[in-house]
Amino acid sequence: MHTKQSFQTLRDELEAVKRNLTDDPCPKCEYGWEQHGRQCYYFSTDYLTWSESRDECRQKGGDLVQIDSREEQTLLELKLRGRMNNEWDMFWIGLTDSEKEGTWLWVDGSPLNESLTFWFPDEPDNWSWYDPDDADCVTIGNRAEPPDLKCWFDESCKYTRRRICEKPA
Numbered sequence: 001m002h003t004k005q006s007f008q009t010l011r012d013e014l015e016a017v018k019r020n021l022t023d024d025p026c027p028k029c030e031y032g033w034e035q036h037g038r039q040c041y042y043f044s045t046d047y048l049t050w051s052e053s054r055d056e057c058r059q060k061g062g063d064l065v066q067i068d069s070r071e072e073q074t075l076l077e078l079k080l081r082g083r084m085n086n087e088w089d090m091f092w093i094g095l096t097d098s099e100k101e102g103t104w105l106w107v108d109g110s111p112l113n114e115s116l117t118f119w120f121p122d123e124p125d126n127w128s129w130y131d132p133d134d135a136d137c138v139t140i141g142n143r144a145e146p147p148d149l150k151c152w153f154d155e156s157c158k159y160t161r162r163r164i165c166e167k168p169a
Helices: 002-020 048-057 070-081
Strands: 035-036 037-043 091-096 137-140 152-155 164-169
Touching: 035 091, 037 070, 048 164, 070 137
Parallel strands: 091 164
Antiparallel strands: 035 037, 037 164, 091 137, 137 152
C-alpha cells in the first residue's frame, strides 16, 4: 500500500508541475529538445564524461541542467524513467565539488541550496575506488520502485554517462 501511495504522490506532483508549467502551443525549443514551461531540455542518448557532456551542452547553446525546485526534480525524475535502459543508466547534471571537496556548485557557480537536495541515501559518499581523484560530479537517475525523488549520486567525472542539457525557451 505504501508503494501505491508513494507513486500516487509523485503522479500528483507531476500533474501540479504540468499545471504550473503549461507548455506554450508555439514551440520555442529546437528539434530534439523538450519544452517545459520556460525551459528546454535535451536528454542525450550517447555516453560522455562529465566535462565532455558539459562541452556538448554548451555547443548546443545551453549547459548541464541545474535543478532549482522540487517541481523540476519531479519532472526530470519521471521523464528519465522512460529513457533509462536499466536501473543504473544515469544522466549527468550540472553539479560538482571538483573545485573544493564538499562544496557543491552548479555550473553557473552558484552554491547548492542544502535545503533543496535530492541525494540518494548515504550520498554523497565520495566513493573513489575507480578514480583516486574522488567522485566529484553528480548523476541523476534510479528506476527503483516505488519512484523516489532521492536519486542523485556523486560519481567519478571520468565515467561515461548520458546527460541532461538545459537552456531557456
